Amino acid sequence: MSSKDAVNDLLSRTKAIVDTIVDGVITISDHGLIETVNPAAENIFGYSKEELIGKNVSMLMPAPYQHEHDGYLRNYLNTGNKKIIGIGREVTGRRSDGSTFPLELAISEMEVNGQRMFTGIVRDISQRKDTEEKLRELLARTKAILDTIVDGVITISDRGLIETVNPAAEKIFGYKLDELAGKNVSMLMPNPYRAEHDQYLNNYLSTGEKKIIGIGREVTGLRKNGSTFPLELAISEMEVNGLRMFTGIVRDISERKETEDQLRSAMRRVHEQQIKDEFIATVSHELRTPLTSIKASLELIIGGAIDKKSSQADMLINIAHKNSDRLLLLINDILDISKIESEKMQFNRQDIRVKPFLETAIFDNQAYAKKHQVKFVLKQCPDSLYINVDPDRLMQVMSNLMSNAAKFSHHDSIVEISADNINGSVRIAVCDKGRGIPKDFQNRVFDKFTQADTSDKREINGTGLGLHISKAIVEQHDGTLSFVSTPGKGSEFYIDLSMTEGSAQQGHHSE
Amino acid sequence: MSDTIELERLMYIEDEPDIRLVAEIALAQVAGFNVKICKDGNEGLASINDFKPQLVLLDVMMPGMDGPQILNKIKALDEFKQIPIVFITAKAQAEEIAKLKKLGAESVITKPFNPMTLGDNIRTIWRNHHESKQ
Numbered sequence: 001m002s003s004k005d006a007v008n009d010l011l012s013r014t015k016a017i018v019d020t021i022v023d024g025v026i027t028i029s030d031h032g033l034i035e036t037v038n039p040a041a042e043n044i045f046g047y048s049k050e051e052l053i054g055k056n057v058s059m060l061m062p063a064p065y066q067h068e069h070d071g072y073l074r075n076y077l078n079t080g081n082k083k084i085i086g087i088g089r090e091v092t093g094r095r096s097d098g099s100t101f102p103l104e105l106a107i108s109e110m111e112v113n114g115q116r117m118f119t120g121i122v123r124d125i126s127q128r129k130d131t132e133e134k135l136r137e138l139l140a141r142t143k144a145i146l147d148t149i150v151d152g153v154i155t156i157s158d159r160g161l162i163e164t165v166n167p168a169a170e171k172i173f174g175y176k177l178d179e180l181a182g183k184n185v186s187m188l189m190p191n192p193y194r195a196e197h198d199q200y201l202n203n204y205l206s207t208g209e210k211k212i213i214g215i216g217r218e219v220t221g222l223r224k225n226g227s228t229f230p231l232e233l234a235i236s237e238m239e240v241n242g243l244r245m246f247t248g249i250v251r252d253i254s255e256r257k258e259t260e261d262q263l264r265s266a267m268r269r270v271h272e273q274q275i276k277d278e279f280i281a282t283v284s285h286e287l288r289t290p291l292t293s294i295k296a297s298l299e300l301i302i303g304g305a306i307d308k309k310s311s312q313a314d315m316l317i318n319i320a321h322k323n324s325d326r327l328l329l330l331i332n333d334i335l336d337i338s339k340i341e342s343e344k345m346q347f348n349r350q351d352i353r354v355k356p357f358l359e360t361a362i363f364d365n366q367a368y369a370k371k372h373q374v375k376f377v378l379k380q381c382p383d384s385l386y387i388n389v390d391p392d393r394l395m396q397v398m399s400n401l402m403s404n405a406a407k408f409s410h411h412d413s414i415v416e417i418s419a420d421n422i423n424g425s426v427r428i429a430v431c432d433k434g435r436g437i438p439k440d441f442q443n444r445v446f447d448k449f450t451q452a453d454t455s456d457k458r459e460i461n462g463t464g465l466g467l468h469i470s471k472a473i474v475e476q477h478d479g480t481l482s483f484v485s486t487p488g489k490g491s492e493f494y495i496d497l498s499m500t501e502g503s504a505q506q507g508h509h510s511e
Numbered sequence: 512m513s514d515t516i517e518l519e520r521l522m523y524i525e526d527e528p529d530i531r532l533v534a535e536i537a538l539a540q541v542a543g544f545n546v547k548i549c550k551d552g553n554e555g556l557a558s559i560n561d562f563k564p565q566l567v568l569l570d571v572m573m574p575g576m577d578g579p580q581i582l583n584k585i586k587a588l589d590e591f592k593q594i595p596i597v598f599i600t601a602k603a604q605a606e607e608i609a610k611l612k613k614l615g616a617e618s619v620i621t622k623p624f625n626p627m628t629l630g631d632n633i634r635t636i637w638r639n640h641h642e643s644k645q
Contacts, residue, residue: 281604285572288601289527292623296533303627305541312536319529 542630
């Protein structure tokens with residue numbers, strides 16, 4: 001290739017590049033007259049090549065730059081004082097239709113055949129500017145939202161370090177941003193969560209096992225002043241510039257919790273009042289029932305409805321007498337319940353030996369055995385088991401359990417009483433082989449005024465309060481009253497109480 | 512008033528044995544009614560067609576079928592749906608009594624009742640029932 005060919009080749013290559021690049025390329029003379037323009041420049045300004053060549057480049061600028069351009073150029077040529085040459089900058093362009101637009105302009109100077117020339121490379125940045133404007137607006141909106149929402153927003157790095165907090169988060173925790181930025185977010189948690197947080201985060205990053213991320217939950221926050229408070233926390237994960245980050249949205253729910261607590265306690269009070277009202281209504285009903293028999297029997301006799309010496313009169317006196325006993329039992333039980341519920345029941349606790357206590361229980365309750373034709377038997381009891389109880393109150397429980405066992409036993413059967421050391425506690429058991437407790441009644445056995453068959457109340461002369469009272473008495477001794485029962489086969493009631501020192505020292509255990 | 516039918520036959524359903532005994536004396540011996548005393552709703556409903564009571568007295572709290580349930584069963588019987596039903600209850604609270612009346616009871620008598628005047632009270636209820644119908 002000749003040198004001329006080589007030059008032509010280079011020229012055509014350069015022309016091809018200039019013709020196809022997206023940036024506009026304009027060359028001007030040192031008088032500011034346009035010498036060449038590429039197609040991109042025609043496109044950007046909306047002029048054809050013919051309309052531009054030979055014209056002053058200032059036609060592509062809006063006022064006031066249009067009028068100032070010649071002056072700038074002259075000034076540069078005279079003083080060498082560069083305002084724009086060699087430095088890219090953002091200026092305003094003017095299209096053929098008179099509209100203006102932002103453009104990025106880079107000017108270089110060259111000398112061709114001894115003539116100074118300038119090349120301007122222009123890029124229409126309307127779209128970029130528009131996008132930038134939108135982004136700025138979006139950022140401003142986002143910031144306004146973050147600055148004004150009541151929820152605290154905290155972002156942390158994957159190492160748990162706080163990167164940003166919004167004003168609400170500052171207010172919720174009582175810190176300023178500069179006290180928080182770069183610190184481990186665990187400073188906002190009380191122990192043990194504080195100690196566990198880094199481990200949680202590491203665990204999540206290594207296993208992907210989420211404990212809280214993506215799931216809102218209630219946690220405890222720690223304020224700068226050391227106070228703790230309930231907060232609702234929602235954590236989301238995001239990736240920014242290839243870095244994992246976490247955003248926590250926190251809401252102080254102290255007030256809500258307080259309202260909830262108040263509501264709950266109000267509901268509890270209403271419920272307690274309802275229970276009290278029901279109890280009063282039931283007590284009234286239960287007292288009036290025997291009273292009706294007593295009063296009516298006596299009024300029939302006193303009113304002269306029947307002959308006072310007749311067998312009918314005897315029957316009525318008997319009814320009145322029997323129901324007086326029932327009324328007395330009921331009044332005693334109701335008084336006990338009232339004392340238990342107002343915590344006024346007195347307990348005179350003392351160390352007692354279990355064996356003689358159970359022997360006394362069997363002796364004292366013989367009347368029940370006789371009435372229901374059963375036999376109370378002390379099956380086993382280690383000699384030196386001791387318990388610390390109020391013997392009168394515990395005897396009341398024994399009478400209740402033994403009379404129940406007798407009532408619900410078949411004639412001529414045996415009710416076994418025993419005591420034993422079970423894992424360091426004393427267990428007193430009353431076991432019958434009677435009718436047992438129906439399955440669907442077993443969870444109500446200790447409720448007030450309950451009997452499996454309500455007609456039992458009449459036949460068997462109970463108040464339906466005995467087991468409720470017994471359970472309360474045993475619990476006042478820090479013990480438990482429980483049972484196992486098989487319908488048709490019998491029931492076993494257990495009193496479990498702490499064993500006193502005396503038993504342990506003497507080392508007596510069940511054989 | 513003169514053409515009011517005399518109350519003769521009444522049924523009383525009560526689960527409490529002692530109250531059944533005193534009520535029977537009060538209603539039969541003292542007041543002179545022909546009384547059918549039943550221990551529960553099943554017994555009452557089984558004998559209602561034979562006995563044909565003109566008025567039924569019902570206890571409220573009873574095991575199995577309670578007073579209000581028995582009332583509904585009687586009201587569902589064509590032949591007896593018009594007869595007055597009176598509750599005799601130990602539930603003496605005013606709101607309880609109002610609730611029972613709302614169920615369709617003619618009247619509510621509270622326990623303890625006076626056996627010497629029980630019959631007179633029931634006759635008054637009977638007369639009021641007929642007068643309100645006329």
